Amino acid sequence: MTDSVVPDQILTSVVTVYEVYKKAKSIRGEHAALEDVAALGHTRVLPVDQEIALAAADYSLANGLHFADALIYATARRHNADLSTSDPALRPLPGVRFVGRGGLPRPRAEPTADGGRTPSCGSRPAAR
Secondary structure, eight states: OOTTOOGGGSEEEHHHHHHHHHHHHHHHOHHHHHHHHHHHTTSEEEOOOHHHHHHHHHHHHHHOOOHHHHHHHHHHHHTTOOEEEOOTTTTTSTTEEEOOGGGSOOOEEEEOTTSOEEEEOOSSOOOO
């Protein structure tokens, strides 16, 4: 992806929202986790439907993927999107752009006019 990508052109599985919140909350606390989720909210968050669930089961069986990885991968495939991830389990699959853990930007908070802080995404997609 190039730096010209704007957040609302980035597709994010709702499963990624769960993963980001859970991991961020366990490491950095609820406030930071909510900021990360708010940053993902600037992207196009995609739901899981029955078609994606069935495709995920097939990907899981064929590739030994865990539940969340299979759902995220199936969501990307359904929308004909490349998947940018630092998850090594997804690395060998078609349509996956593997980025080392240090290569994914963390969401940051920017000052607002009223002095608050509004989370925003970097110019490249956040994790998965």
